[in-house]
Amino acid sequence: MTTTQAILELNHLGMTFPGHPVFNDLNLTVRPGEFWSIVGENGVGKTTLMRTILHQLRPTTGRVVYDPSLRIGYVPQFRNIDADYPLTIRDFVGLNLTGWKLPWLSRAERQRVAKILAETGLEKIATRPIGQASGGEKQKAYLAQALVEAPSLLILDESTASLDPVTKTELLDLVQWLNQQQGLTVLFVTHDIPLARKYSQHFLMLTPQGTEQGPIAALTDEKVWRGERV
Numbered sequence: 001m002t003t004t005q006a007i008l009e010l011n012h013l014g015m016t017f018p019g020h021p022v023f024n025d026l027n028l029t030v031r032p033g034e035f036w037s038i039v040g041e042n043g044v045g046k047t048t049l050m051r052t053i054l055h056q057l058r059p060t061t062g063r064v065v066y067d068p069s070l071r072i073g074y075v076p077q078f079r080n081i082d083a084d085y086p087l088t089i090r091d092f093v094g095l096n097l098t099g100w101k102l103p104w105l106s107r108a109e110r111q112r113v114a115k116i117l118a119e120t121g122l123e124k125i126a127t128r129p130i131g132q133a134s135g136g137e138k139q140k141a142y143l144a145q146a147l148v149e150a151p152s153l154l155i156l157d158e159s160t161a162s163l164d165p166v167t168k169t170e171l172l173d174l175v176q177w178l179n180q181q182q183g184l185t186v187l188f189v190t191h192d193i194p195l196a197r198k199y200s201q202h203f204l205m206l207t208p209q210g211t212e213q214g215p216i217a218a219l220t221d222e223k224v225w226r227g228e229r230v
C-alpha cells in the first residue's frame with residue numbers, strides 16, 4: 001500500500017478480453033468509511049472491475065492491493081430464486097457462515113444471523129421459504145447474506161436496479177446507516193445518478209475513453225451525459 005490508510009488500491013489496472021480492451025491504467029484509492037458510486041454506460045466494464053477487485057478475474061495489467069484485514073461482502077444484481085427452493089430466509093442468510101452446509105451454526109453465529117435479520121427488516125418473515133419471498137425481500141436477503149460475515153467493504157453491483165423506489169430507499173438507507181455508524185466502506189455500482197448523488201461521497205465513472213473520479217458534487221449532468229454518449 002502506498003497510502004497507509006487505504007483499504008483497497010487499484011494500481012494501473014487494465015483488463016482486455018481477447019480482442020476487446022475494457023479498461024486501462026485505472027487507479028483508485030479507497031479509504032475506510034468511504035461510499036463510492038461506480039457509474040458508466042452499459043458494457044463499459046463496471047462488473048468486470050468488481051470481479052477483478054473480488055479476484056474472480058486476473059487483470060491484464062496492474063494490481064489490486066488489499067489491506068490485509070479487508071473482508072469483502074458482495075451483493076449481486078437481482079437473481080430470482082425458484083419458488084420451491086427449500087431454505088427459509090433465516091437459513092439462506094446463514095449460508096455463508098456454514099460453508100453452505102446446513103444446519104450447523106454455533107450459538108454466536110445464530111445470534112449474528114438474528115441481528116442481521118433484525119437490521120435488514122427480515123426478522124418477521126425469517127421462517128418464510130425464500131422462494132416465496134417478494135423480489136425486494138429476496139434482495140434484502142442477499143444483502144443480509146453479504147453482511148452476516150461482517151465485511152469491511154460492501155460491493156453492491158446494481159443490487160437495487162430491479163427494486164421499487166420505496167424498497168430501494170429502505171435498502172440504501174440501511175447501507176448508509178452501516179456506512180455512517182459502523183464505518184462500512186461501500187462500492188455502489190449503479191445507473192441511477194440521483195441515487196448515487198443521494199448516498200455516495202465519491203464517484204468513479206468509466207467511459208470507453210478512460211476513467212474520471214472525484215467528489216460526488218462533481219458528477220454533473222453534463223458529465224453524465226457526455227460519459228454515456230461518447
Ligand SMILES: Nc1ncnc2c1ncn2[C@@H]1O[C@H](COP(=O)(O)OP(=O)(O)OP(=O)(O)O)[C@@H](O)[C@H]1O
Nearest residue numbers: 017018020022040041042043044045046047048049
Ligand atoms: N468473460 C468475458 N469474456 C469476454 N468479454 C467479456 C467477459 N465479461 C465481460 N465481457 C465484455 O466486457 C465488456 C464489459 O462488460 P461488463 O459486464 O463489465 O460491463 P458493465 O459496465 O457492468 O455493463 P452493464 O451496465 O450493462 O451491466 C462487455 O463488452 C462484455 O461483453
